[in-house]
Amino acid sequence: MEICRRNDEIEISELDPFLAELLRQIPASADPEGTPAAEKRLFSPPTSGTETEICAEWKLYVEPELRRLFQTATETVAADLEQLDGNEKKIASTLRIPSKHADAWLSALNQARLVIAAKYDFTDGELGDHFRSPIGSRRDLSLFQVNFYGFLQEFILRELGGWEKGSGD
Amino acid sequence: MDKNVTVTTFPIWKNAGPSTVDKPTIEKETRSEEDLDLPWQVVVHNDPVNLMSYVTMVFQRVFGYPREKAERHMLEVHHNGRSILWSGMRERAELYVQQLHGYLLLATLEKAS
Numbered sequence: 001m002e003i004c005r006r007n008d009e010i011e012i013s014e015l016d017p018f019l020a021e022l023l024r025q026i027p028a029s030a031d032p033e034g035t036p037a038a039e040k041r042l043f044s045p046p047t048s049g050t051e052t053e054i055c056a057e058w059k060l061y062v063e064p065e066l067r068r069l070f071q072t073a074t075e076t077v078a079a080d081l082e083q084l085d086g087n088e089k090k091i092a093s094t095l096r097i098p099s100k101h102a103d104a105w106l107s108a109l110n111q112a113r114l115v116i117a118a119k120y121d122f123t124d125g126e127l128g129d130h131f132r133s134p135i136g137s138r139r140d141l142s143l144f145q146v147n148f149y150g151f152l153q154e155f156i157l158r159e160l161g162g163w164e165k166g167s168g169d
Numbered sequence: 170m171d172k173n174v175t176v177t178t179f180p181i182w183k184n185a186g187p188s189t190v191d192k193p194t195i196e197k198e199t200r201s202e203e204d205l206d207l208p209w210q211v212v213v214h215n216d217p218v219n220l221m222s223y224v225t226m227v228f229q230r231v232f233g234y235p236r237e238k239a240e241r242h243m244l245e246v247h248h249n250g251r252s253i254l255w256s257g258m259r260e261r262a263e264l265y266v267q268q269l270h271g272y273l274l275l276a277t278l279e280k281a282s
Contacts, residue, residue, distance in 0.1 A: 046266050047278050054263070054278065062267055069271055110223065110273045117218045124217045150220055157222050 003152075005159045010102070012152075013094040020084050020093050022145055027078040029145065030070070030111035038118040042070065042111065070111055076104035102160050109149045109156075116142050208281035209262040211255040215246050216275050227272040228254065231265060256281055 002013045015023070032038035043066065046058045080101060084093050097105055117127065120142050127146070135141050213224075221243055228239035232255060245252035254276075255265055262278050269276035 042273065044270070044275055045277070046263070046270070051278070051280075062270070065267075066270055106223070107273070110219065114216075114218050114273060127217050146218070153220055153223060157220070157226055160226070 003155055006096075008099040010097040010099075010156060010159055011094065012097070013092070015084075015093045015095060016091070017093075019148070020095075022148055023095065024081055024084060025145070026081070026108055026112050026149070027074045029116055030074050030108050032111075032115050032118075035115065035119045037121070038115040041114050041118045043067075070107065073104040073107035074111065076101050077108040080105075097156075099159075102156050105156055106153060106160075109153045113146045113149050113153075116146050122146070208256050209259045210253045210279045210281050211262050211265045211269070212251050212253055212277050212279050213242070213246050213269065214275040214277065215250045219274060221247065223272075224274065227269065227274055231268045231272070 001015055001019055002011075004011055004013075012023075032042050043063055045055050046062070047054050049055070080095070080097055083095050120139055122143060126143055129143075135144055213228075224243045224246065225236065225239045228234050228242055229236060232239075234242070242252045242254055255262065259278075266276045266278045
């Protein structure tokens with residue numbers, strides 16, 4: 001896999017079918033439905049629990065807005081991922097992410113990482129072990145997924161810094 | 170303890186001018202202590218999943234902090250488990266917490282002690 005910035009896009013090329021499939025799974029992985037721990041993490045309370053009035057208002061007014069915000073981000077990512085449709089059998093695919101979608105990608109990748117981590121209740125040690133191999137179980141695969149999405153986030157963040165500096169020029 | 174406090178509002182001047190100044194009207198009202206806007210704190214808690222670089226970017230964007238200050242707060246969260254990012258009026262603190270949740274950070278609103 002190769003990842004680089006070309007003008008106003010991030011280009012991920014030489015994507016093998018395995019990594020392309022992991023990318024396709026971002027929107028589904030970001031969905032907390034059916035995983036109470038993930039739901040609790042994405043929609044955590046705004047206070048430590050003592051301010052019940054604030055928490056009630058939050059549930060009523062803020063939480064639906066957050067749901068919409070997160071959903072919009074995953075929908076943007078899902079639309080970008082359509083570039084990979086029909087390439088399932090190809091040895092290598094290419095994905096281009098427009099710079100204006102960078103925030104949506106950061107959000108969707110973060111949602112997916114948080115949901116997966118909550119689902120498998122990874123320990124701090126597991127999350128910090130970037131050299132764990134080989135992938136021998138569903139848990140290992142999910143940990144790899146979290147790290148792979150984290151790598152993409154890091155790259156986008158680095159490039160985003162460049163774009164933001166550039167836009168001010 | 171009596172939870173009612175008296176709040177004196179600004180005097181209202183009638184027909185203010187150079188030669189004639191009426192006696193100011195002083196309005197008094199009673200509010201409960203809870204209604205007063207005591208300082209609130211925006212606290213961010215540690216989360217092993219969120220990337221350090223991501224948290225730094227969020228602090229820069231939400232609070233407008235320079236990179237060094239944002240990194241200092243990020244490291245405080247990382248090492249101490251929490252950091253107070255801002256304190257002030259409740260409405261603004263709520264808005265900050267909402268923005269931080271929008272970036273998927275673990276943030277809470279706390280009354281300053």
